[in-house]
Amino acid sequence: MKIIVSVKQVPARDSTLRVNSEGTWLEESELSYEMNEPDAYALEEALQLRDKLGGEVVVICAGPQGATQTIREALAKGADRAIHVSFEEPAARDALATARLLAEAMRPESPEMILTGLQSDDLGYGQTGVILAELLGYSHATIVMEVEPQANNMVRVKRELEDGWFQNIVLPLPVVLTIQSGIKKLRYATLMGIKKAKTKEVKTISPAAREAHATEAARMERIYPPQRAKQTQILTGNPKDMAHQLVEKLRFEARVI
Amino acid sequence: MSVLVVLEQRSGKWNAMSFEALAAGKRIAEAAGELQINAAVLGSSVDALASEAARYSIQKVFTLDHPLLAQYTADAYTAALEQMIRSEKPKIVLFPHTYQVRDYAPKLSTRFGNVLVSDVVDIKNEGGHTVYVRQLFQGKLNVDVRAAGEPQFLSVQAGAFRAAKQGSGQAGIEKFAVRLEETQIRSKPEEPFREAQRSVDLAAADIIVSVGRGIKEKDNLPIVEELARVLGAELAASRPICDNGWLPMERQVGSSGQTVSPKVYFAVGISGAIQHLVGMKGSKTVVAINKDETAPIFETADYGAVGDLFEIVPALVEEIKKTKA
Ligand SMILES: Cc1cc2nc3c(=O)[nH]c(=O)nc-3n(C[C@H](O)[C@H](O)[C@H](O)COP(=O)(O)OP(=O)(O)OC[C@H]3O[C@@H](n4cnc5c(N)ncnc54)[C@H](O)[C@@H]3O)c2cc1C
Numbered sequence: 001m002k003i004i005v006s007v008k009q010v011p012a013r014d015s016t017l018r019v020n021s022e023g024t025w026l027e028e029s030e031l032s033y034e035m036n037e038p039d040a041y042a043l044e045e046a047l048q049l050r051d052k053l054g055g056e057v058v059v060i061c062a063g064p065q066g067a068t069q070t071i072r073e074a075l076a077k078g079a080d081r082a083i084h085v086s087f088e089e090p091a092a093r094d095a096l097a098t099a100r101l102l103a104e105a106m107r108p109e110s111p112e113m114i115l116t117g118l119q120s121d122d123l124g125y126g127q128t129g130v131i132l133a134e135l136l137g138y139s140h141a142t143i144v145m146e147v148e149p150q151a152n153n154m155v156r157v158k159r160e161l162e163d164g165w166f167q168n169i170v171l172p173l174p175v176v177l178t179i180q181s182g183i184k185k186l187r188y189a190t191l192m193g194i195k196k197a198k199t200k201e202v203k204t205i206s207p208a209a210r211e212a213h214a215t216e217a218a219r220m221e222r223i224y225p226p227q228r229a230k231q232t233q234i235l236t237g238n239p240k241d242m243a244h245q246l247v248e249k250l251r252f253e254a255r256v257i
Numbered sequence: 258m259s260v261l262v263v264l265e266q267r268s269g270k271w272n273a274m275s276f277e278a279l280a281a282g283k284r285i286a287e288a289a290g291e292l293q294i295n296a297a298v299l300g301s302s303v304d305a306l307a308s309e310a311a312r313y314s315i316q317k318v319f320t321l322d323h324p325l326l327a328q329y330t331a332d333a334y335t336a337a338l339e340q341m342i343r344s345e346k347p348k349i350v351l352f353p354h355t356y357q358v359r360d361y362a363p364k365l366s367t368r369f370g371n372v373l374v375s376d377v378v379d380i381k382n383e384g385g386h387t388v389y390v391r392q393l394f395q396g397k398l399n400v401d402v403r404a405a406g407e408p409q410f411l412s413v414q415a416g417a418f419r420a421a422k423q424g425s426g427q428a429g430i431e432k433f434a435v436r437l438e439e440t441q442i443r444s445k446p447e448e449p450f451r452e453a454q455r456s457v458d459l460a461a462a463d464i465i466v467s468v469g470r471g472i473k474e475k476d477n478l479p480i481v482e483e484l485a486r487v488l489g490a491e492l493a494a495s496r497p498i499c500d501n502g503w504l505p506m507e508r509q510v511g512s513s514g515q516t517v518s519p520k521v522y523f524a525v526g527i528s529g530a531i532q533h534l535v536g537m538k539g540s541k542t543v544v545a546i547n548k549d550e551t552a553p554i555f556e557t558a559d560y561g562a563v564g565d566l567f568e569i570v571p572a573l574v575e576e577i578k579k580t581k582a
């Protein structure tokens with residue numbers, strides 16, 4: 001089975017998020033980057049499917065030059081090759097514009113399965129996989145927790161619904177699945193893997209500027225820290241003081257312990 | 258010109274978020290003055306639901322009633338709504354941001370060459386035009402989004418708008434004749450199910466100590482277990498802790514885990530992403546312990562301790578032991 005996994009590089013969870021002076025994105029100098037969390041799970045699922053069924057895992061990532069760090073990481077974990085859709089300012093675009101770029105790069109590959117993360121940690125659209133399916137004419141399922149390929153080009157997947165409910169559905173290939181975190185235990189890259197990654201193929205596609213800046217249907221105008229509406233009582237002092245105040249408040253103010 | 262709100266039901270029961278979307282729709286319609294507000298109900302035999310929806314002081318309820326809509330599939334829902342939107346030409350189409358909507362609304366908007374503005378938390382007027390407020394970085398930042406094109410597709414976040422109340426109104430109900438063929442539907446859904454009986458019922462707990470990724474390693478869990486023990490509390494967790502297998506899935510709180518409303522909820526090293534908040538915001542008192550003073554959890558907390566949980570939690574254990582002695 002040929003599987004494409006789309007992985008996005010996002011600012012690391014513990015980096016300092018400071019909005020730039022124009023309010024258009026973050027102060028990049030203060031950011032470190034990592035692979036979007038659900039995408040790591042999508043990659044893991046793809047690698048396990050390949051190891052079971054044979055075939056190939058291709059990772060695709062749209063982003064600036066620095067995104068090659070995340071591509072290398074995916075290759076080190078075991079992906080066979082990569083496609084880098086190279087453009088700057090990924091932050092400025094909407095889910096449709098990104099999906100169009102990814103779809104064009106994927107089309108000539110004709111994969112049987114495309115795995116994406118269910119949501120990006122930075123922009124949080126939760127849409128790219130579903131849009132890809134529509135653009136490519138593939139069937140799709142979202143928030144997937146199990147993937148079970150079946151005979152005659154079908155796949156059975158377990159989807160997460162709200163409130164602890166689940167649902168199995170059966171779909172025809174080719175298919176796009178958006179993967180939820182926790183689907184399988186993640187592997188680490190081995191030293192051997194890291195070494196091998198250096199020799200693996202990374203194809204770079206540079207969409208024409210016109211294409212990359214295609215009209216955005218939804219434009220981000222201004223980024224800012226949210227206004228806090230609620231009055232939270234913030235405790236002060238050293239840990240011991242905070243603990244003391246908190247217990248007093250829970251006993252005599254909230255009367256809950 | 259109209260705003261169309263797509264209400265969500267499963268097996269004849271509303272998803273309550275539908276009426277939050279309706280409230281958001283009303284807000285847009287009122288701000289714009291001349292906009293009508295209509296609702297759509299999809300399913301099979303939905304007349305009773307439509308009559309209920311008709312009492313929410315709106316202009317019209319459309320029913321998209323078809324045997325092939327009895328069970329949700331992305332293909333059928335998208336096809337049905339596409340037909341209806343092409344014929345009615347609403348200016349804005351609004352959804353609650355549910356898991357079902359995540360599954361098909363991006364597909365639908367793509368058919369119109371447009372993009373869904375997803376998970377909207379507020380609607381504002383900035384310099385004479387409408388902007389939709391979304392969250393970035395799991396609630397750590399906000400962004401104003403300006404949408405182009407028609408229709409505009411929006412989904413609204415759980416809890417962001419106060420649900421509309423039924424009024425005394427009586428909207429007209431109109432059947433929209435959906436054309437669907439079985440061959441259009443590629444996926445075969447099976448019956449939804451829950452995992453085997455849970456061994457812990459967090460919903461019944463008076464006190465919950467909930468732990469997040471701030472705990473860093475599985476080996477650090479005894480620190481919060483001790484806090485739970487001295488309080489007589491149940492231990493719960495955010496998703497990453499269960500994903501890693503450090504605590505069983507049944508202790509996960511949030512949109513895909515359990516919904517809890519204890520007297521006190523201690524959020525220890527939890528950032529407060531919306532998918533976590535929806536599971537615990539009904540708690541009577543929320544205590545947050547987090548080293549990042551800008552963490553969104555502080556917006557939901559009654560009491561906040563900003564600092565290192567590895568120092569604060571043991572101090573808290575000592576303090577509680579003292580009062581119990
Ligand atoms: C469809 C969907 C469904 C989801 N369902 C759920 C769900 O049911 N439940 C759920 O919880 N999540 C769910 N999520 C995931 C959710 O979006 C968040 O990713 C998750 O809740 C984050 O968990 P966290 O707060 O523990 O981790 P993080 O966001 O990584 O936060 C860790 C926090 O710990 C703090 N911290 C770090 N070190 C320390 C220290 N030494 N002392 C004090 N504080 C410290 C940090 O400041 C940070 O705020 C879902 C996501 C999606 C897209």
Ligand SMILES: Nc1ncnc2c1ncn2[C@@H]1O[C@H](COP(=O)(O)O)[C@@H](O)[C@H]1O
Pocket residue numbers: 006007008009036038039060061062063090095098115116117118119120121123124125126127128129
């Ligand atoms: N620039 C990108 N490059 C590669 N994959 C992406 C990119 N943006 C989004 N994706 C994929 O789409 C998923 C959902 O992203 P989003 O729709 O932004 O929430 C992510 O988890 C990735 O798998």
